[in-house]
Amino acid sequence: MNINDESSTDYFLNPGLQTPRINKRVRSEGEHSDDCETVIIPPEKISLVINNSNQQQQASTTQRNEYPPITIEFKSAHSKTDRKLIEELIKEWRIKNNKNIDIIGRFGYKNVLLVFPRNFSTLDDLLETGRWPDRIAGSNYVIKYPKILPATYSLIIHDFQSTWNEDETTKELQEKCVTLRKLTRLVTREGRPMNTVRTDFISTQAVKQLLNQGEIEINCTKLRIRPYFSPIKINKCRKCFKHPGYGDFPAYSLEYPTGSGDRNVRPEYDHFTSQCTSLQLCFRCGQHHPLKEGCSNEIKCVNCQQHHYSGHSSCPVVQQKRKQLSEQHQKPQKKHENVDQMIMAMSESINQQLSSFTSTITSQITEVSKKLNIFNDRIQNLEQQIDKSIMPAISELSKPV
Ligand SMILES: [Zn+2]
Ligand SMILES: [Zn+2]
Ligand SMILES: [Zn+2]
Incomplete structure (x- = not known):
């Protein structure tokens, strides 16, 4: 049994194990x-x-x-x-x-x-x-309380102007909504602040209610809101700082599937920290040196050799992994799309069958009603003949001789 130290979400922990x-x-x-x-x-x-x-x-x-x-x-x-x-x-x-x-x-x-x-x-x-x-x-x-709550405790506010202050707005909003915890401005991969803020609450009910309204009022302006989804976290080995490869299994696995020599996993990345055979590298410079005195070397990523910490969101290797993962996650969606298309095609053919059935029925009904009309005409004729010739004849016959 492994301790889940690589999990994307930190609270997927084994309650049976004590971990500091x-x-x-x-x-x-x-x-x-x-x-x-x-x-x-x-x-x-x-x-x-x-x-x-x-x-x-x-x-x-x-x-x-x-x-x-x-x-x-x-x-x-x-x-x-x-x-x-x-x-x-x-x-x-x-x-x-x-x-x-x-x-x-x-x-x-x-x-x-x-x-x-x-x-x-x-x-x-x-x-x-x-x-x-x-x-x-x-x-x-x-x-x-936990610092990070599940994504359902947050929502995204759009058009939050760059001049507006998140902390000030947090205080203002808290006067109306006591379960609001904090506003955090989102930044792009390049570190540029966006006009979008993640808003954290301590109540899923409050989030649901606001999402139903579809907007929130800030600084006398009604701003659009949408649900918040957590970003994919890219795991890395804490000894050599390489990222595990992603094959057919998700990043959320606690362990690799049986037979770790999976063809889809690049061998050099095919491990988690507990399986790492490398020496402990320095997080800052990516080299192996005593860590007690700290490090004054240049910051260098072991995965791309650029000047950022390993695992940083601007790292091309991290971005590649994210892309790979997001494509994997889109697979089920494609299946859904296929199902949607199938349902569309089926309903179309059902519609066609229905309309041809309707036209057949309509023409048959028309035929029947035509025949009925003819039949009615004949009955009328008969009645007329009865009235004209047979009835007078009967009354003639019934006269007392
Ligand atoms: Zn490693
Ligand atoms: Zn170092
Ligand atoms: Zn990098």
Whole structure:
């Protein structure tokens, strides 16, 4: 069983393993704001990819959390187990809010309690500070919320002018919407600020409501909004800083599929950190040297030899990987397009059949009605003949002789 240290989303962690990386990694992810406006995959596709990767690892028993953990730091010493603390939290939550929460949890780094929600509604509840009980199992505590929430907690605002200040606007908007957390201006791959901001909330309900409205008012102007999709994160080996190759399997796999000598994987990139046979290189200059004293060499990317850190979003290798990945993600869409075309063709042929059927029926009905008319005429004739000749004859005959 591997620890998922290469995952695209930091909170897909194995709850059975304790890793000090968790808090650190969640924090560092937020610093990659230069990666914001890159290739985007709608969340439903990401989950599709994750499902595929699950199928590839049927032998693996790794459990993953889809939602980021909330960190509970106890102020005073306690002797409770993590299982007991979670039990107590669920109980006290029910007493305070008259509502159940669906959570699991474990101790993490420095004995803090990591609380993993198991659905969006629970995550929404946990993000509301006012709902938490005063104490958990008799102990005071501090809550730390995850810095990065799932993409459904954010939306994109368009036409946010370059002269407008994100922090100021955040404060103004917070007066009307308490669940708004932060506005972050997106930048292009070249680092140029855009007229687009990502807006983070602590409630999926607020995001849904705004998306339904389709606009938000800022500085007396109604601005267009759209859903936010997370950018694809390009993994890299943390020892040699090469990027793993992408073949038929997604970047979200915890492990390579069985038989890592996959034809689609370029051999020199065919590893994750735990499998790396290289010496630990310097992140700054890409060379192998003692790291204790820091590095004063020129910044150099090991993948393209240009002057940026390895894995930077401006790196042509990263951009190539992103392109490759986004093309892979478009495959299911193409299938959808095919299905759409099939349905279109089928409905067209059904329409044609229907219209020919209708015209046949119409002509048959016309025939029948023509025949009916003729029949009616004949009956009328008969009636006339009866009236004219037979009836007088009968009345003649019935006269008393
Ligand atoms: Zn490596
Ligand atoms: Zn160096
Ligand atoms: Zn590069």
